[in-house]
Amino acid sequence: MSGRTKIAIYRVLDWLLWIGASVGCVLMFLLMPEEIGAGEWVAGVFLILCVALRIPVTVHEAGHAAVGAACGFKVKSFTLSLVRFSGEGVKFFGYADEFAGMTELVPHSGKGLRVKFVFVSLAGAMFDLVLGLPILLLCTLLPYHAIGLFGGMLSLFLIADGIRTLFPVELPEGQTDGFAALSMAKKTAEAQVELAVWTAQGILFKGTFEEIPSDLLFGTPVVREDLPAFRELLRLRVLYALNEGDGEKAAANMDRLQTLSDYFTPEERMFTERYLPCIKGEVLAYEDEKEELNGIAVLNERLHSKGDEAQ
Numbered sequence: 001m002s003g004r005t006k007i008a009i010y011r012v013l014d015w016l017l018w019i020g021a022s023v024g025c026v027l028m029f030l031l032m033p034e035e036i037g038a039g040e041w042v043a044g045v046f047l048i049l050c051v052a053l054r055i056p057v058t059v060h061e062a063g064h065a066a067v068g069a070a071c072g073f074k075v076k077s078f079t080l081s082l083v084r085f086s087g088e089g090v091k092f093f094g095y096a097d098e099f100a101g102m103t104e105l106v107p108h109s110g111k112g113l114r115v116k117f118v119f120v121s122l123a124g125a126m127f128d129l130v131l132g133l134p135i136l137l138l139c140t141l142l143p144y145h146a147i148g149l150f151g152g153m154l155s156l157f158l159i160a161d162g163i164r165t166l167f168p169v170e171l172p173e174g175q176t177d178g179f180a181a182l183s184m185a186k187k188t189a190e191a192q193v194e195l196a197v198w199t200a201q202g203i204l205f206k207g208t209f210e211e212i213p214s215d216l217l218f219g220t221p222v223v224r225e226d227l228p229a230f231r232e233l234l235r236l237r238v239l240y241a242l243n244e245g246d247g248e249k250a251a252a253n254m255d256r257l258q259t260l261s262d263y264f265t266p267e268e269r270m271f272t273e274r275y276l277p278c279i280k281g282e283v284l285a286y287e288d289e290k291e292e293l294n295g296i297a298v299l300n301e302r303l304h305s306k307g308d309e310a311q
Helices: 003-030 038-052 055-070 113-141 146-166 177-186 189-206 214-218 228-244 247-258 266-280 287-293 296-304
Strands: 073-080 083-086 089-092 102-107
Touching: 003 146, 038 146, 055 073, 055 102, 055 113, 055 146, 102 113, 102 189, 113 146, 113 177, 113 189, 146 177, 177 189, 189 214, 189 228, 214 228, 228 247, 228 266, 247 266
Parallel strands: none
Antiparallel strands: 073 083, 073 102, 083 089
16 A cells, blocks of 8 residues: 555545544433533633643643653653753644654663553544543443533543544654554664664663764664664764764764755754764864763753753
């Protein structure tokens, strides 16, 4: 099945799920055992507010964050379209990001990341379903109440969100959770690049570049250069080469990174602006910063921060 066909199927599935959830809410509202009163109208208004405020997406991202923390990851940021929460505070955006939500995680070590990656990738959908299905069941079994009506209607949107994110497809705006987990489980070439980046970041969380095997960064085969993981790999290669004092290797990887400038995030643009003059010898030699680079705080800032905006 071609990529375009999968995307078309996903788009149709997405619409059907949201339409189904909406129709289900209307039926719940109309088939109540009691007359529509103030409590029912309040439940309906609260449901609209919850959907508008992306509560289902919040539950989904909370699943990624909770399981990630349980697996030994640091939650770096938590983004819901127009707002980003991180250690730096709350950042509001003036435009809607292409991602409905995103949780940025940093590994504490480089061990066992493949299995952890699969669990974390599926955690959002599992949270949606584990929360949505029992709520729906309880609302149908327990005596009628307006609060139960609200919970039942909201659970339909949670279930819809969980199902659609499990569908494995790579969209123009990014991969679904199902696609990411399946790629890692199948050990695809793209997943190997992402695993190499996470492993290096896990080592750097408490260590230094000297502890990273050279083959991890330079021996990982790359088949697609349009993925964010490849750009992060190039950045790690630049820093690794500078740490070794190999200016030629650093310059070669920086040049390759610059060919992808059309895809740059604000952080990646800041990275090239900071280190390109250093590589060309227009500022102080990199050795003056080597000791600072090996510090955990600086590594977290340069390698794991997503700048002022979400990726």
